[in-house]
Each structure stands twice: as C-alpha cells, then as structure tokens.
C-alpha cells in the first residue's frame with residue numbers, strides 16, 4: 001500500500017510543543033483516526049517532545065527534533081529523532097501515586113502516559129541519534145507484528 | 146374615560162386559586178401593565194382569595210367569591226367581595242421575622258404582602274358582605290386620590 | 291408543582307418547579323421535612339424554576355429555616371428568579387435568609 | 401491558557417481554560433499555590449474547559465493535592481471533559497482524586 005509520509009523539523013524548545021501537537025493532530029485526522037485516537041497521538045507526541053528537550057538535550061536549545069508521521073492502512077506511525085543523549089523511554093510499572101513508597105513522587109509520568117496512550121512504543125539508539133517510534137491503530141485493530 | 150370591567154365568580158375553594166390568578170393576570174395584561182406590576186396583582190389576588198376562604202368563610206366551601214377587575218387610565222382596580230365574616234385586612238407593621246419577640250411567628254404575612262405589593266388597599270363591610278379593593282398603578286404613576 | 295431534590299453528603303439542594311401556593315405548599319413542606327428528618331442540616335433552595343410563590347410557600351421556608359438552625363445548620367436561597375426574589379423582598383425575608391446568585395455559591399456558603 | 405478562579409469562603413474553584421502543557425503549567429501552578437498560600441484548604445478543579453492536559457499539568461495537580469491534604473483539606477475534580485478525563489484515567493489519577501460530574505457536587509463533597 002502507498003504510505004503517505006509527513007515530516008517536521010523543529011528546534012528543541014518548549015514553545016514548539018503546540019506546533020508538534022498540531023502537526024501530529026493534522027496527520028492523525030488526515031489518516032482518518034477518530035477524535036479519541038487523535039488525542040492520544042497528540043498527548044504521546046507532547047510527552048515525547050518534552051522528554052527529548054529535557055532528557056536527550058538536557059534543556060532547551062536550537063538543536064533539531066525530527067518528527068515523521070507515516071500512515072498505515074489501519075493507523076499511524078509517529079517517529080521522533082533527536083541527536084541528544086540516550087534516554088530511557090521505558091515506563092514505570094505503575095503510576096507514582098500507586099507506589100507503596102511513603103513519599104509519592106511524580107517521575108516517570110510522561111513515559112507512563114506515552115506507553116498507555118499508544119499501541120506500540122519502540123526506542124532505539126542509532127549512532128548519535130535516538131529514534132522513538134510510536135504507533136496508534138484505529139479502534140478495533142491491533143498492531144500487526 | 147370608558148372603564149372596561151371584567152367579572153369572575155368562583156366558589157371559596159383553594160383549587161380556584163389558579164383561576165383567580167389567571168383572571169387577574171389576563172386583566173392586568175390587557176390593561177397594559179408590565180410584567181412586574183402584573184405579578185404584583187396576581188400575588189395580592191392570591192393572598193386576598195386565600196384570606197377570604199380561610200378567614201371570611203372559615204374554610205373551603207361552595208359559597209361565592211366575586212372578583213372584579215376594572216381598568217383605570219393608569220392602572221387596575223381589583224375588588225373582592227364575599228359573604229363571609231368580617232376579617233381584618235390591616236397589615237402588621239413589620240414582617241413577623243423582624244419582630245423582637247423571642248418566638249418568630251408567621252401570622253399576618255399574607256396581609257403584609259397584599260399591602261406591599263399593591264399601591265392601594267381598602268376594606269369595607271357593607272351589610273353581610275366584605276369588600277376588599279386593591280389598586281395597582283403603572284410604574285411612574287401614583288394613586289390619584 | 292414538582293420538587294427536584296439533589297442530596298449530597300453535607301447539603302441538599304431543593305428546587306421547587308412551578309407554583310408554590312396554598313394548594314401545593316404541603317408537598318413542598320413534606321419534601322423539606324423529609325430532608326430535615328433524614329438528617330440534613332444544611333439546605334439550599336434553588337428558586338430558579340418558581341412560577342409563583344405566595345406566603346404559603348414563605349411560611350414553609352421560614353419554618354424549615356427554624357428547624358435547620360435549631361439543628362446547627364442553615365437554609366439559604368440560590369438563583370432566585372425575578373418573581374421569587376420579589377416575593378422574598380416584599381416579605382422582608384431577604385434580610386433573614388442569604389440569597390446567592392448560583393447554586394454553587396450557596397453550597398459553598400456552608 | 402487562562403485560569404478562572406472563583407473564591408468562596410470555604411472552597412475555591414479553579415478553571416483552567418485552554419492548554420495546560422509544559423509551556424503553561426507554571427501559570428496554573430502559580431494560581432494554585434496562591435490559593436493554598438492564602439489559606440484555601442479545599443479546592444475544586446473545573447476541567448470542563450481544558451483543550452489539552454499533559455503530565456506537566458498532572459504534576460501540578462498532584463503537588464497541590466499533597467499541599468491541601470497536608471493542611472487538612474483536599475482537592476477534587478469537577479466536570480472533566482473527555483480529554484481531561486482520558487488523561488486523568490491514563491495516568492491513574494482518577495483513583496487518587498475524586499471526580500465529580502458537576503461543580504456543585506464537587507463543592508458539596510467537602
């Protein structure tokens with residue numbers, strides 16, 4: 001099937017968040033994802049971008065974040081590429097407030113949301129780059145491995 | 146000026162209340178009274194009718210209550226006539242809850258409302274009949290003595 | 291007349307809909323008494339849907355006010371429409387019972 | 401993002417309007433901190449006008465929840481729209497913070 005691909009390159013700055021979300025929003029809508037799945041993609045993209053700025057680049061800078069959306073027959077693949085330090089996108093096993101620790105902390109919340117909002121999350125380090133690939137399928141479909 | 150007069154006769158029963166109010170409502174509207182003055186007339190008519198049933202006739206019965214509405218150039222005169230015992234329509238000087246008495250009572254409330262809602266209230270005993278005359282002027286006009 | 295009640299743990303909101311007059315005030319009174327008897331000490335009267343309110347309704351309100359205050363609570367009014375506000379004012383009850391612009395302001399006042 | 405606050409004597413209702421994300425959560429946090437610092441121990445978050453809510457907003461909510469509880473009060477949510485409810489649920493926060501269908505139910509819960 002012919003895959004439509006859209007690309008965006010933005011500097012690693014938080015004011016770019018709205019632009020990243022709007023890009024993903026447009027791609028998801030064009031792919032025909034319903035409102036709820038579209039919102040899930042925006043949410044995961046927001047969290048991913050913030051993690052890249054904060055964890056991969058260690059703070060705001062003009063270094064690049066590449067976003068690519070590729071339509072699948074039944075969903076959307078969103079990938080984020082950055083040139084920063086490797087970061088750990090694996091989720092905590094439970095929300096921090098369900099932790100048995102006396103002091104409830106809030107670390108890991110973004111990663112938890114990414115994993116729960118999306119149907120598939122894959123992180124790779126290739127050379128000096130981080131590649132985070134997220135996919136979301138239309139309701140009723142599950143990821144074709 | 147030609148005075149339009151409308152009449153209603155109803156038995157002294159509380160379920161007639163809505164009919165009495167509607168009659169007065171219609172007369173006030175036809176006379177061109179604004180919403181607020183019209184409501185004041187309905188309110189006073191309600192309290193007057195209840196007082197006639199309860200105080201003049203000592204309870205519900207099929208005895209008659211006559212209501213008459215007469216248009217004035219700048220307002221409406223509503224009269225209630227009944228064949229019951231004389232009753233005192235004079236108002237308490239203040240609402241019962243503004244009383245200095247330890248135990249707040251609620252007697253006299255209907256009469257207080259009649260006097261405050263209307264611009265003029267007149268009570269007469271003629272033979273075996275009570276005649277209560279209420280008048281309401283359009284905002285901005287005061288009673289022509 | 292119909293009475294719509296919303297019971298929360300710490301307060302109940304009572305909304306009489308239609309005409310509260312000498313014919314219907316007994317129903318209104320019964321519902322308020324039920325709430326007081328079931329342990330509600332704080333009541334909000336939502337008077338936004340009142341088509342008519344006479345002294346018969348005010349007597350019920352005043353007697354309920356006394357019950358709630360005796361129990362350590364209170365009653366207040368929310369969203370009184372023009373007619374209800376006019377009657378409350380004519381009778382001077384607006385100086386005895388707090389009148390709030392919204393249900394939430396009334397609930398938050400306890 | 402804009403924050404509309406209604407302060408009552410016993411509770412304050414905070415309504416963030418628009419997007420609460422990493423760019424704007426500081427404003428949201430400042431308003432909640434102002435309320436806590438001015439003595440409000442009970443807060444209602446009206447999430448009906450949220451266009452976007454990310455973990456940055458949730459962190460503010462959780463930290464405010466801890467402050468209010470430490471002061472003997474609490475925080476709860478009212479009228480969460482679909483997006484806000486989805487994020488609260490994804491994060492599991494809906495099992496930690498009470499979610500009420502209306503502002504008045506939220507206010508009445510304290």
Ligand SMILES: Nc1ncnc2c1ncn2[C@@H]1O[C@H](COP(=O)(O)OP(=O)(O)O)[C@@H](O)[C@H]1O
Nearest residue numbers: 007008009066067068079080081126129131133
């Ligand atoms: N938004 C983008 N803009 C430019 N290049 C991108 C973008 N996203 C990904 N790439 C490039 O594509 C490569 C592979 O990315 P990935 O999303 O994993 O796709 P693939 O499925 O081809 O592995 C990355 O190394 C990166 O150089």
Ligand SMILES: Nc1ncnc2c1ncn2[C@@H]1O[C@H](COP(=O)(O)OP(=O)(O)O)[C@@H](O)[C@H]1O
Nearest residue numbers: 152153154211212213224225226271274276278
């Ligand atoms: N609704 C009515 N139906 C029939 N007769 C009425 C009605 N209202 C008043 N009347 C009669 O008119 C007489 C005078 O009533 P009132 O209202 O005082 O008018 P007036 O200005 O003529 O004195 C009463 O004694 C009564 O018999």
